[in-house]
Amino acid sequence: MSQILYIVVPCYNEEAVLHETARRLKDKLRSLEEKKVISPESRVLFVNDGSKDKTWEIIAQLHREDPVFSGVNLSRNRGHQNALLAGLMTAKDRCDMAISMDADLQDDVDAVDAMVEEYRGGCDIVYGVRSSRKKDTFFKRFTAEGFYRLMNFLGAETVFNHADYRLMSKRALEGLARFREVNLFLRGIVPMIGYRTGTVTYERGERFAGESKYPLKKMLAFAMEGITSLSTKPIRYITGLGFLIFFVSLVMLVWSIIRWAGGDTVIGWASVICSVWAIGGLILLSLGVIGEYIGKIYLETKGRPRFLIKEVLDSHEEG
Structure with missing residues (x-):
């Protein structure tokens, strides 16, 4: 019996690429349906993350024209x-089963076939992993690979060169629902x-249109979020x-006493200044790291909702 697949695509200001993304994903679903790999009830689910452009209007239009497209409209921007x-x-x-991917078409849509095949072979979670970073600049490749190595070194277990392109079974999704972190x-x-x-x-491709939503500054903040959310x-x-x-x-205290006993009482100002600045910097750094954790505890104890859904467009629900 064919099973229902939902492809979940978070969107923030993606009007430039949305029509092309919808076309390619629809073709992919139809191809899998013809092979009787998935059910005709399978859908593409676009999530509008408080976009400031016409992203939601396009999603609503796509849904009206074809029930294969569903939509979730968040009450405001809540982050990727x-x-x-x-x-x-x-x-x-x-x-x-559900597959998550970005709207910019950098994730290879044809990898969906292999993911579904792995699922049919008994996997509950299938990670999409980049085969190489040859197309990236040296700086992008160095920072991206350093990101994954730093995360793993500091105790945040991640899959190397994997972003958010993955398949999850219904059982895995139910398991994910039991994680109640506010800091995701x-x-x-x-x-x-x-x-x-x-x-x-x-092979990860070039962005079809629009601009990247993760510049270096945001990537560094994302890395800090991951490290402090998952590891102590x-x-x-x-x-x-x-x-x-x-x-x-x-x-140093023992060394100073020995120097003093030997009659050498001249203390170098350079070593004192360097020590003061070094210790002061370390104290501020330590306070900053601890502050990150305290801030996360503060947000977790409030128990605020991670998202609020304003509207859902889905033919299953409407039927």
């Missing part, structure tokens, strides 16, 4: 991760779900650094 979660949770009760980092949360996983490699290792490293500095200070 929350928009993606809203789409997955909306699809959870309507599908047997799905790339680190999904591996925690467990179950059988698989990977599909693909930075605090442990700060503790270790504190012990190291304390040990060095004891050594």
Whole structure:
């Protein structure tokens, strides 16, 4: 029996690419339906994350013209991760499996076939992993690969060169729904779900149209969000650094006493100034890291909703 697939696509100011994305995804669903791999009830679910352009109007138009397109309109902009979660949770009760991907068509649509095949082979989660970064500039490649290595080093388990292009079964989606974090980092949360996983490699293409929603500044903030949301290792490293500095200070104290006993009482101002600045910088850095964690605790204890849905367009629900 063919199973229902929902392709979840978060959108923020994507009017330039949306029609082409819709065309390619519709063709992909029709191709899989003809092979009797998925059910004709399968859908493309666009999630409007408070776009300022005509993204929602286009989604509504697509839905009116063809029921294969569904839409979720959030009450306001909540960020990529929350928009993606809203789409997955909306699809959870309507599908047997869901694939998440970005609207810019950099993710290879043809990799969907291999993902579904892995699912049919027994995998609950299938990760789309980039085969290479040859098309990236040296700076982009260096920072992106450094991002994944830093995340794993600091205890935030992620899949190398995997973003948010993945397939999740209904069981995996139900598992994801039990994670109640307000500070979302799905790339680190999904591996925690467990179950059988698989990977599909693909060549990532160029953005079809529009501008990237993740410049360097936003990527750095995203990395900080992931590290502080999933791991306490930075605090442990700060503790270790504190012990190291304390040990060095004891050594310096012994050395100063020995110098004083030998009659050498001239203390170099350069070493004092450097020490003061170094310790002061480390203290501020440590306070900043700890402050990040306290801020996250503050937000988690409030229990604010991660997203609010203003409107849902889906032929299943309307029927």
